[in-house]
Each structure stands twice: as structure tokens, then as C-alpha cells.
Amino acid sequence: MNPKIRVILKAAAKVMAQKGFEKATMDEIAKISKVAKGTLYYYFKSKEELFLKLTLSILEELEERTKKVLELKVSAVEKLRALIKVQVEFFLEFHEEVVLILGDFFGSTLPRESFRVKINDYYRLLNQLIEEGIKANEFRKVNLEIFVPAFFGMTSFATIRGILREKGFLKDQLIENLTEIILNGLKK
Amino acid sequence: MNPKIRVILKAAAKVMAQKGFEKATMDEIAKISKVAKGTLYYYFKSKEELFLKLTLSILEELEERTKKVLELKVSAVEKLRALIKVQVEFFLEFHEEVVLILGDFFGSTLPRESFRVKINDYYRLLNQLIEEGIKANEFRKVNLEIFVPAFFGMTSFATIRGILREKGFLKDQLIENLTEIILNGLKK
Amino acid sequence: MNPKIRVILKAAAKVMAQKGFEKATMDEIAKISKVAKGTLYYYFKSKEELFLKLTLSILEELEERTKKVLELKVSAVEKLRALIKVQVEFFLEFHEEVVLILGDFFGSTLPRESFRVKINDYYRLLNQLIEEGIKANEFRKVNLEIFVPAFFGMTSFATIRGILREKGFLKDQLIENLTEIILNGLKK
Amino acid sequence: MNPKIRVILKAAAKVMAQKGFEKATMDEIAKISKVAKGTLYYYFKSKEELFLKLTLSILEELEERTKKVLELKVSAVEKLRALIKVQVEFFLEFHEEVVLILGDFFGSTLPRESFRVKINDYYRLLNQLIEEGIKANEFRKVNLEIFVPAFFGMTSFATIRGILREKGFLKDQLIENLTEIILNGLKK
DNA sequence: TATGAATGAGGTTTCATTCAT
DNA sequence: TATGAATGAAACCTCATTCAT
Numbered sequence: 013m014n015p016k017i018r019v020i021l022k023a024a025a026k027v028m029a030q031k032g033f034e035k036a037t038m039d040e041i042a043k044i045s046k047v048a049k050g051t052l053y054y055y056f057k058s059k060e061e062l063f064l065k066l067t068l069s070i071l072e073e074l075e076e077r078t079k080k081v082l083e084l085k086v087s088a089v090e091k092l093r094a095l096i097k098v099q100v101e102f103f104l105e106f107h108e109e110v111v112l113i114l115g116d117f118f119g120s121t122l123p124r125e126s127f128r129v130k131i132n133d134y135y136r137l138l139n140q141l142i143e144e145g146i147k148a149n150e151f152r153k154v155n156l157e158i159f160v161p162a163f164f165g166m167t168s169f170a171t172i173r174g175i176l177r178e179k180g181f182l183k184d185q186l187i188e189n190l191t192e193i194i195l196n197g198l199k200k
Numbered sequence: 201m202n203p204k205i206r207v208i209l210k211a212a213a214k215v216m217a218q219k220g221f222e223k224a225t226m227d228e229i230a231k232i233s234k235v236a237k238g239t240l241y242y243y244f245k246s247k248e249e250l251f252l253k254l255t256l257s258i259l260e261e262l263e264e265r266t267k268k269v270l271e272l273k274v275s276a277v278e279k280l281r282a283l284i285k286v287q288v289e290f291f292l293e294f295h296e297e298v299v300l301i302l303g304d305f306f307g308s309t310l311p312r313e314s315f316r317v318k319i320n321d322y323y324r325l326l327n328q329l330i331e332e333g334i335k336a337n338e339f340r341k342v343n344l345e346i347f348v349p350a351f352f353g354m355t356s357f358a359t360i361r362g363i364l365r366e367k368g369f370l371k372d373q374l375i376e377n378l379t380e381i382i383l384n385g386l387k388k
Numbered sequence: 389m390n391p392k393i394r395v396i397l398k399a400a401a402k403v404m405a406q407k408g409f410e411k412a413t414m415d416e417i418a419k420i421s422k423v424a425k426g427t428l429y430y431y432f433k434s435k436e437e438l439f440l441k442l443t444l445s446i447l448e449e450l451e452e453r454t455k456k457v458l459e460l461k462v463s464a465v466e467k468l469r470a471l472i473k474v475q476v477e478f479f480l481e482f483h484e485e486v487v488l489i490l491g492d493f494f495g496s497t498l499p500r501e502s503f504r505v506k507i508n509d510y511y512r513l514l515n516q517l518i519e520e521g522i523k524a525n526e527f528r529k530v531n532l533e534i535f536v537p538a539f540f541g542m543t544s545f546a547t548i549r550g551i552l553r554e555k556g557f558l559k560d561q562l563i564e565n566l567t568e569i570i571l572n573g574l575k576k
Numbered sequence: 577m578n579p580k581i582r583v584i585l586k587a588a589a590k591v592m593a594q595k596g597f598e599k600a601t602m603d604e605i606a607k608i609s610k611v612a613k614g615t616l617y618y619y620f621k622s623k624e625e626l627f628l629k630l631t632l633s634i635l636e637e638l639e640e641r642t643k644k645v646l647e648l649k650v651s652a653v654e655k656l657r658a659l660i661k662v663q664v665e666f667f668l669e670f671h672e673e674v675v676l677i678l679g680d681f682f683g684s685t686l687p688r689e690s691f692r693v694k695i696n697d698y699y700r701l702l703n704q705l706i707e708e709g710i711k712a713n714e715f716r717k718v719n720l721e722i723f724v725p726a727f728f729g730m731t732s733f734a735t736i737r738g739i740l741r742e743k744g745f746l747k748d749q750l751i752e753n754l755t756e757i758i759l760n761g762l763k764k
Numbered sequence: 765t766a767t768g769a770a771t772g773a774g775g776t777t778t779c780a781t782t783c784a785t
Numbered sequence: 786t787a788t789g790a791a792t793g794a795a796a797c798c799t800c801a802t803t804c805a806t
Binding site: 032033034035089092111112114115116117118142145149150151152154155157158159161162163164165166167168169170172173174177185186189190192193194195196197198199200 | 222223277280299300302303304305306307330333337338339340342343345346347349350351352353354355356357358360361362365373374377378380381382383384385386387388
């Protein structure tokens with residue numbers, strides 16, 4: 013990727029993550045990128061597109077990490093545990109960007125098509141993992157259309173909540189608890 | 201509540217839910233409310249405050265319904281099932297408003313204090329229900345700080361995802377599946 | 389004067405002196421007066437008129453004090469000294485109001501007729517005093533059209549400057565110096 | 577100075593001098609400048625700053641002219657006479673701007689720091705001239721803290737009064753009379 | 765006589781986008 | 786390829802004034 017583009021995306025991530033899409037200004041992004049404002053428009057045709065590209069680049073990172081989990085040679089249960097770890101760590105690492113993306117995901121009603129596609133790609137990966145476990149007789153047969161988003165919402169909310177509360181955030185404990193809940197449920 | 205305030209809040213809900221907080225304009229809210237723009241500022245000192253009051257009024261509605269569930273004279277498992285039903289139905293009914301609120305919750309980094317307080321109030325109610333079940337020996341001992349937001353994220357994501365996909369959304373099936381997952385987990 | 393009017397004028401003086409005519413709001417004046425906003429319009433037909441009445445009431449106070457000086461049975465030089473004293477003390481006492489009036493006097497190009505009339509009345513009093521001194525052969529024959537505003541500008545600027553600099557403002561010294569300058573001039 | 581900035585300042589001077597700071601609108605300034613409203617904000621971050629810059633540019637002009645007087649190789653008395661001439665002429669030439677600035681000086685209670693500094697700079701110049709005359713034994717020893725603002729107030733009020741009355745304003749006579757008064761005082 | 769809810773014109777400011785260089 | 790001066794639409798908000806009660 014053109015290094016100037018990379019610089020711009022990084023600056024955009026910083027500003028938008030901090031202030032949200034609407035409140036972030038092209039002026040500030042230009043300033044942090046150390047390029048002229050016009051340059052932004054040379055590489056991205058609008059603020060919207062800049063945001064989209066940024067979003068995609070982050071989701072791709074998540075996808076990549078997730079794919080690695082799927083390739084592991086372990087049981088489905090172990091993969092699930094690994095996946096939860098990946099997700100929690102990803103949320104921690106890209107906390108602000110993730111919050112930005114989720115915010116936009118909810119906030120905007122205009123369908124940002126390519127973003128939806130990307131998110132669906134990701135859901136498909138999760139789907140795959142669960143199906144694998146079902147086939148291997150490790151998991152019960154659940155409705156994937158329901159389970160997958162539930163799973164995603166669960167991990168993201170719990171992690172973000174943890175971050176927001178700040179006090180003594182214990183990553184390992186979070187991963188362990190989430191895995192336990194998702195595998196064994198609440199009932200005694 | 202002053203009926204004019206009610207009218208304005210309703211209009212604000214409509215416009216903001218459709219377009220998001222930033223894109224919603226006071227002009228349009230005024231127009232839909234059939235009051236002059238100045239009137240909005242007579243009752244709310246800023247767009248921000250209007251949004252906040254709207255948010256609170258919606259959360260209060262959810263709280264109220266939740267409280268009714270807590271007062272039922274049934275087992276904790278049954279209460280949980282009822283609660284999931286309440287939540288799913290609430291998300292369906294106030295789908296746009298909920299999406300708006302969640303979007304803001306994620307999107308804004310500025311802490312909107314009174315909102316945080318309200319959400320904490322709600323989490324406390326959930327807490328209460330789960331603790332009850334643990335005491336009654338119906339539920340396993342889970343870390344509530346983790347479980348409660350996980351639970352909320354799960355139901356909200358799954359429901360919203362269901363709505364977004366639109367095709368043949370089956371409410372009862374969703375409730376049933378979510379309850380099943382949350383109670384029994386994924387493991388066979 | 390109707391006591392309610394007096395209360396309103398007092399409040400207006402306070403607010404306008406603090407914030408200037410434009411930035412003072414009828415809302416705040418009403419609040420401080422402890423009357424409803426509509427009441428202001430019951431007694432004054434506009435903000436402009438309220439300001440005018442206020443202005444006049446202050447100028448009348450100055451006029452009254454000045455007239456007393458003119459009636460003293462002393463030499464013109466002594467009267468001048470007394471007048472300077474009156475003016476300095478008046479500026480000190482009604483500092484904010486005077487600044488407000490002067491600001492408006494300069495700031496507005498729209499002639500506020502009745503205000504101009506009042507200021508002219510005051511200039512006429514000064515005129516009278518100087519003429520008296522000239523007749524009594526105490527003062528040199530100066531061009532009154534020039535001397536009178538010069539005199540007024542001199543005392544007001546020097547006093548306000550003194551107030552603004554704040555540090556150890558010595559009233560008696562100011563009066564003495566001004567009298568000296570005006571009587572004997574700068575030349576050795 | 578950037579020529580566009582010059583054009584804007586000129587337009588602002590015109591509009592604000594005519595209507596006062598508050599009543600002047602950015603719309604009108606833009607229109608007269610023949611630039612878009614946004615351009616005003618490209619060069620000045622607010623209406624307030626525009627006003628401030630305008631004020632400073634005018635005071636600088638006065639300062640410059642005054643400095644030239646101080647450099648003359650003549651007696652202090654002659655310098656004073658020259659200074660009065662400069663001031664009267666300046667007030668005549670920039671009559672509207674001066675009225676605007678004085679109006680703001682009185683009207684606004686918020687300290688506009690950089691303006692205060694500028695005015696102090698100017699007072700210092702006057703100080704210098706008077707001290708020179710005292711040293712040269714031409715002037716009596718007066719309290720400069722009092723004399724300088726008094727002097728300024730005198731000339732400005734008398735000149736502005738002259739302009740406001742309009743009828744047959746005689747510049748030379750004004751200068752002569754003021755000089756006479758300031759040098760010799762009122763006493764016979 | 766007194767109120768205060770309601771108004772709407774009009775003001776300042778922001779900012780994504782364009783375009784000549 | 787890169788710039789940054791310039792734009793103008795559109796947003797939020799203020800507040801003097803009105804009027805039904």
C-alpha cells in the first residue's frame with residue numbers, strides 16, 4: 013500500500029476513533045498526517061470513503077487473525093476458546109477503532125454496502141467454526157443466524173464494558189469467563 | 201409530563217432514530233413537532249440535552265418493564281426467559297431508538313454522565329435477577345461484572361441483526377434460541 | 389415613580405452595566421427584577437426604551453448634583469473645583485452606568501434623540517458655569533463649544549482610567565490634579 | 577500584509593464603524609469585501625478576532641504618526657502643538673473607526689487584553705513627550721498618570737463633539753483652542 | 765395589571781469539497 | 786502528484802417581541 017495512504021489512514025483512525033466520524037474533521041486529519049487537505053481528496057474521494065477504507069482495513073486485520081485460529085489443528089472447543097482470546101485481545105488493541113466502527117454500524121441507517129459485506133464475511137468465518145464443532149459432535153445444534161451475532165455482541169459488549177470501567181481489568185479472567193459462559197451456559 | 205414536551209420527544213425520536221444524532225436537524229424536529237424552532241430551545245437548552253432526555257425516557261421504559269419481570273413469582277429460569285422476551289420485544293418495538301442509543305453509546309467518547317448512570321441502573325437490575333438465581337441454586341456462580349454486559353450485548357446484537365436481515369424474522373424462535381443458548385451453552 | 393418601574397430600572401442598570409446594551413437580555417433583567425418578562429413590555433415598549441429611560445434617570449442625577457454646585461455662593465474657580473469633585477465622585481459611584489452610557493454614546497450612530505437632548509442640557513450647565521467665570525474676570529475667554537466637551541472628556545477619561553488601573557486609586561489627588569491642570573495648564 | 581486581509585479589514589471598518597460591533601454582520605462584511613463568508617473565517621477565527629485586528633491596525637496608524645512627532649527637532653511646546661494636530665486630524669480622518677473603538681472600549685467589560693496593551697503603548701508615547709518637556713523646563717511637573725488620559729480624553733471628546741455637531745467645523749480653530757487650553761489653562 | 769409560553773427572523777460558525785496552480 | 790486558498794450550504798442557537806389568559 014502506498015505509504016502516504018497508510019499515513020493518512022493511521023491519522024484518520026486516530027482522529028475518528030477519538031471524536032467519532034462526524035466530529036472528526038478533514039482539517040485535523042490532514043494536519044496529523046502532515047499532508048495538505050487537498051491531498052486527502054487526491055487519495056480518497058470523500059470523507060465517507062476515507063472512513064470506509066479505514067473500517068475495512070481494521071476488519072481485515074480481525075479477519076486475518078481469525079483465519080489463523082481456524083487453521084489450528086485442535087478441537088472445536090479449543091478453537092472457540094482461542095477465538096474468544098483473539099477477539100478480546102483485538103478489542104483491547106483496537107479499542108477505539110472498534111468502538112468507532114460499532115458506533116457507525118448502529119448509528120448509520122444508510123447501508124454502507126461494502127462494510128456490510130465485510131462484516132458478513134466475518135460472520136461467515138464464525139459460522140464455519142461453529143459448524144465444524146457441530147459436525148465434530150462437540151457443539152449442540154444451534155441456529156447459527158442467531159448464535160453468531162449473539163456471540164459477537166457478547167464478547168464485544170463485555171470487553172468494552174470492561175475497558176470503560178477501567179479499574180483492574182483482567183484480560184485472562186475475562187477470556188476464561190466468557191468461554192465458560194458460552195460453552196456451558198448459565199444453568200447449573 | 202407536559203404534552204408539548206412529549207410531542208417534541210416523539211418527533212426527536214423519529215428523526216434521530218432515522219438519521220442519527222448528528223445528521224438529525226433541529227429544523228426537521230421542529231417541523232415534525234409542529235412547533236417553532238425556538239420552542240425546542242424553550243424546553244431543551246440544546247440539541248444535546250434533547251437527545252439526552254430522549255435517551256433517558258427510553259431507558260426508563262425498558263427499566264419499568266424489566267422491573268415487572270423481577271416481581272413475578274416464578275423461578276429464576278422462568279424470569280430469565282421472561283426477561284429475554286421483554287428485551288427482544290423492546291428492541292423490536294423501539295428498534296430505531298435503541299440503535300440510536302447504542303450508536304451514541306459507542307460513538308461518543310465524551311461521557312454523557314447521566315446516561316452512564318441510567319445504564320448502570322439497568323445493569324443493576326439484571327445483576328439482581330442473576331444473583332437471585334444463583335442463591336436459589338438454579339444458576340452457576342458466574343462473574344456478574346462480565347456476565348451482565350455479555351447478556352445484554354448478546355440479546356441486543358442478535359435482535360438487531362435479525363431486524364437488519366429482515367427476511368422472515370421469527371420473534372418466538374429468536375427468544376427460544378437465545379434462552380437456550382444462555383441457559384445451556386454451546387457444548388454438547 | 390411606580391416602584392415596580394424603579395425595580396426594573398435598577399435591574400436593567402445592573403445587567404446592562406455589566407454586559408453592555410446588546411449582550412444584556414430581557415430575560416435576565418426580568419429574572420433580576422423578579423417580574424415576568426411580559427411585565428417589562430407592559431412598562432416599556434422595547435428594550436431600547438428601557439435603556440433610554442435608564443440613561444435619562446442617570447443623567448438627571450448628574451444634572452441635579454451639578455445644579456447644586458452652580459447655586460453655591462463662591463467664586464467661579466471654587467465652583468469649578470467643586471464641579472470636578474462632583475464629576476469624579478459621580479463617575480466613581482455610577483462607574484458602570486457611566487461607562488455604559490458613554491459606550492452607547494460612541495457606539496450607536498442612530499441618534500437617540502431624547503438622549504442627545506439630555507446631554508446637551510448638561511453641556512449647557514457647564515457652559516453657564518464657565519461663562520460666569522469669564523464675566524467675573526476669573527477665566528480667560530475660551531471657545532465654549534470646544535472647552536466644554538474637552539472638559540467633560542478630560543474628567544471622564546482620567547477617572548475611568550484611574551478605575552481601570554485599580555491600584556491605589558486616590559480620589560482627592562485626582563481631583564486636585566485635574567483642577568490644577570484645567571486652571572493653570574501645562575506651561576510653566 | 578496579505579491583500580485579501582486588507583480588503584476584509586477595510587470592509588469590516590466600514591460596516592462596524594457605521595453600525596457598531598454588535599449590529600455589524602459577517603454577511604455584510606463578506607458582501608462588501610466581495611469574498612464568501614467562509615473566507616472571513618479562513619483568515620479570522622471569529623468576529624471578535626476580526627474586530628480586534630481591525631482595532632490594532634488603526635491604533636498602529638495613530639502610533640506611527642505620533643512617533644514622527646516625537647522625532648521632530650523642536651521644543652516640547654511645539655511638539656505638543658504638533659501632537660494635538662496629529663490627533664485631531666487622525667480623529668477626523670478615522671472618525672468612524674475611532675468612535676467604534678472608543679465605544680467598545682467603554683462598552684465592553686470583558687478585557688480585550690491585546691487592545692489594552694496597545695492603548696498602553698500609546699499612552700507611553702504621550703508620557704514620553706510630556707516628560708521631555710518637564711526636563712526641558714518648559715512644562716510644569718504634572719502627574720502623568722492623570723494628565724495623559726486627561727489629555728487624550730480632551731482631544732477626542734472635543735473633536736468628536738465637533739464632528740457630531742457638523743455645522744461649520746473649523747479644524748484649525750479647534751487645534752488652536754485645544755493647544756491654548758492645554759498649555760495655559762482656564763485661569764486668567 | 766401581569767404573566768410566560770411560544771415564536772421566527774436572523775446571527776455566528778463549521779467544514780466537506782473544489783480547483784487553479 | 787500535491788497543494789491550500791476559497792467557497793457556501795447548512796447547522797445550531799439567541800432573544801426581542803407578542804398575545805391569550
